[in-house]
Amino acid sequence: MTDQRPLLEVTDLVKHYAVRGGVLRRRVGTVHAVDGVSFSVARGETLGLVGESGCGKSTVARSVLRLVEPSSGAIKLNGTDITGLSKAEMRPHRRSMQIVFQDPFASLNPRMTAGDIVGEPLSVHGLATGRAQQERVAELFAQVGLRPDQMKNYPHQFSGGQRQRICIARALSLGPSLIVCDEPVSALDVSIQAQVINLLIDLQRKNDFSYLFIAHDLAVVAHISHRVAVMYLGRIVEIADKTELFANPRHPYTQALLASVPVADPKAKRLAPMVDGDVPSPINPPSGCAFHTRCRYVMDRCKVERPALVEAGEGHQVACWLNDGTGRPE
Amino acid sequence: MSEARKDDTILEVKNLQTVFFTNSGLFRAVDNVSFSVRRGETLAIVGESGCGKSVTALSVMRLVPDPPGRVVGGTVTLEGTDLLSLEEAEMRQIRGNRISMIFQEPMTSLNPVMRIGDQITEVLRLHQEMTSKEAWTKAVEMLRLVRIPEPDRRAQEYPHQLSGGMRQRAMIAMALACRPALLIADEPTTALDVTIQAQILALIVDLQKRLGTGLILITHDLGVVAQTAQRVIVMYAGKKVEEATVEDLFENPKHPYTRGLMASMPAVISFGAKTDARLNEIPGMVPSLTNLPPGCAFAPRCRLAIDRCRAEYPPLQEVDVNHLAACWRATELVGAP
Numbered sequence: 001m002t003d004q005r006p007l008l009e010v011t012d013l014v015k016h017y018a019v020r021g022g023v024l025r026r027r028v029g030t031v032h033a034v035d036g037v038s039f040s041v042a043r044g045e046t047l048g049l050v051g052e053s054g055c056g057k058s059t060v061a062r063s064v065l066r067l068v069e070p071s072s073g074a075i076k077l078n079g080t081d082i083t084g085l086s087k088a089e090m091r092p093h094r095r096s097m098q099i100v101f102q103d104p105f106a107s108l109n110p111r112m113t114a115g116d117i118v119g120e121p122l123s124v125h126g127l128a129t130g131r132a133q134q135e136r137v138a139e140l141f142a143q144v145g146l147r148p149d150q151m152k153n154y155p156h157q158f159s160g161g162q163r164q165r166i167c168i169a170r171a172l173s174l175g176p177s178l179i180v181c182d183e184p185v186s187a188l189d190v191s192i193q194a195q196v197i198n199l200l201i202d203l204q205r206k207n208d209f210s211y212l213f214i215a216h217d218l219a220v221v222a223h224i225s226h227r228v229a230v231m232y233l234g235r236i237v238e239i240a241d242k243t244e245l246f247a248n249p250r251h252p253y254t255q256a257l258l259a260s261v262p263v264a265d266p267k268a269k270r271l272a273p274m275v276d277g278d279v280p281s282p283i284n285p286p287s288g289c290a291f292h293t294r295c296r297y298v299m300d301r302c303k304v305e306r307p308a309l310v311e312a313g314e315g316h317q318v319a320c321w322l323n324d325g326t327g328r329p330e
Numbered sequence: 331m332s333e334a335r336k337d338d339t340i341l342e343v344k345n346l347q348t349v350f351f352t353n354s355g356l357f358r359a360v361d362n363v364s365f366s367v368r369r370g371e372t373l374a375i376v377g378e379s380g381c382g383k384s385v386t387a388l389s390v391m392r393l394v395p396d397p398p399g400r401v402v403g404g405t406v407t408l409e410g411t412d413l414l415s416l417e418e419a420e421m422r423q424i425r426g427n428r429i430s431m432i433f434q435e436p437m438t439s440l441n442p443v444m445r446i447g448d449q450i451t452e453v454l455r456l457h458q459e460m461t462s463k464e465a466w467t468k469a470v471e472m473l474r475l476v477r478i479p480e481p482d483r484r485a486q487e488y489p490h491q492l493s494g495g496m497r498q499r500a501m502i503a504m505a506l507a508c509r510p511a512l513l514i515a516d517e518p519t520t521a522l523d524v525t526i527q528a529q530i531l532a533l534i535v536d537l538q539k540r541l542g543t544g545l546i547l548i549t550h551d552l553g554v555v556a557q558t559a560q561r562v563i564v565m566y567a568g569k570k571v572e573e574a575t576v577e578d579l580f581e582n583p584k585h586p587y588t589r590g591l592m593a594s595m596p597a598v599i600s601f602g603a604k605t606d607a608r609l610n611e612i613p614g615m616v617p618s619l620t621n622l623p624p625g626c627a628f629a630p631r632c633r634l635a636i637d638r639c640r641a642e643y644p645p646l647q648e649v650d651v652n653h654l655a656a657c658w659r660a661t662e663l664v665g666a667p
Contacts, residue, residue, distance in 0.1 A: 264556045
């Protein structure tokens with residue numbers, strides 16, 4: 001981390017989707033998928049993004065890669081704002097950012113051999129062809145723990161964990177500086193999950209790239225991340241250094257989230273749900289703080305005014321009105 | 331096992347064998363599995379995908395799709411009745427009445443074009459003599475029991491109008507409507523968010539205590555097991571490899587596979603842990619059931635495997651009081667970390 005400039009800088013990212021209805025397909029509502037999210041990722045750093053389904057974490061990931069067009073906001077990669085770039089202008093930047101998806105069954109073309117899948121980005125960007133490409137692919141296979149002789153096999157001949165390794169090899173092929181991982185281990189069994197997490201950590205140590213790591217499993221995020229951001233209904237409610245966040249969560253939602261994870265120790269205290277009810281709909285999010293409908297420390301102010309994400313400690317930001325906007329120490 | 335325990339046994343499964351006939355050959359999805367569940371007890375069945383935990387549940391329910399699958403051996407005794415010898419019509423009298431099941435994805439188990447209230451009413455009227463009015467009142471009462479807010483209104487609604495957590499509550503209401511002796515929950519919270527999962531697990535445990543239902547909880551999540559079960563079975567490649575009380579299992583796991591599973595789980599609170607600490611992984615992958623090694627199925631991935639493990643399958647033996655494990659080296663490991 002010699003370069004002080006962050007690798008990725010996201011400012012006020014907003015993504016709204018129109019809800020259309022009636023015969024004229026008129027706009028009848030708006031899904032506030034992402035509602036003003038800002039964060040940065042340093043070189044060689046892993047930022048974990050956690051939250052429950054529908055909180056907008058995947059939309060953030062896809063917006064960063066411009067796989068969905070953000071409604072507003074700025075995304076700077078290596079200091080260049082990539083939000084307004086055309087497809088052609090985008091192309092050189094695509095080399096430096098890659099993605100690994102959740103489902104390794106859906107994200108590999110079943111009619112291509114594993115070797116061709118991993119080699120395709122090299123052809124697309126004109127980096128290597130023929131013999132040179134084969135050699136590079138073999139190298140990538142070895143890096144992710146696959147045998148080079150498996151290059152001629154098709155995706156169906158691999159297990160789930162191995163397929164995820166192919167996806168990782170493909171993401172690595174262009175030497176990216178940022179890899180977005182969208183729930184990369186959620187579809188895998190526990191014993192295989194550990195293998196893939198270890199692989200991701202090892203590769204980062206070797207190549208010094210950054211991860212934007214999205215997952216709903218707090219344990220996985222806690223393990224792999226350096227910093228963690230917690231999202232709720234399209235907004236970041238808390239962001240801090242990993243150890244700080246898990247040792248000293250300040251937002252009542254983060255606290256509820258941590259308390260809800262079942263601990264693998266029969267002697268630990270039994271599950272006591274910290275929050276009641278369901279996540280409200282992002283079509284009509286609650287006024288003020290979006291969490292106020294489920295928060296047990298709710299005050300009048302929370303219902304009308306939206307708390308901003310402010311500094312509550314060193315490198316620890318929280319969006320909560322409690323204790324003059326510093327959240328609730330546990 | 332003591333005499334007192336035997337008395338409240340509601341389900342006794344002995345040497346269950348379920349096989350599937352496929353193009354790539356016959357495979358034993360459940361191979362010689364025995365266990366029992368007592369009244370008010372929670373038995374967790376843990377294992378990774380393909381280990382046979384779900385097929386075990388389906389075999390007990392007699393819901394294994396035939397073809398390609400078939401229960402070829404063993405007995406399943408529920409409250410004194412051997413379920414495997416019943417006619418399908420007799421089995422239908424038991425399913426949903428004495429034994430019910432809830433699944434992972436509530437949306438696929440609920441009928442999308444029937445109101446929630448009607449779906450619960452259907453179960454009640456099928457098994458108990460009730461007028462439709464009585465059944466509807468009972469259905470609303472069940473929805474209240476599973477803590478669905480405004481149960482009168484929700485009973486009139488269709489599944490798509492409910493959230494994921496609420497649908498799973500409705501499923502539980504339906505499963506418990508006839509006060510079954512045994513409830514089987516197959517990954518009941520896997521599709522739910524963690525805050526909702528905590529709500530649903532607390533609800534299941536609370537209701538089970540109140541109604542005295544026996545519960546078989548099938549899951550891959552050791553955290554869920556630790557927080558809900560009294561006894562645990564660990565399955566690997568169709569076989570039961572370990573069984574113990576939940577305290578014994580977590581304190582002193584005997585089978586290397588169980589130990590591996592526990593070590594490979596990342597823990598949430600890792601004070602002072604190095605950010606990039608490696609997890610203990612289990613090398614390799616789960617073997618294909620059509621091509622199992624002759625000895626212990628876990629041997630190719632096991633750090634402790636000796637020649638005997640690769641040649642001979644280890645029998646389940648009592649390695650400690652009420653603690654069974656199928657490993658040649660389990661007794662050597664007593665007391666080891």
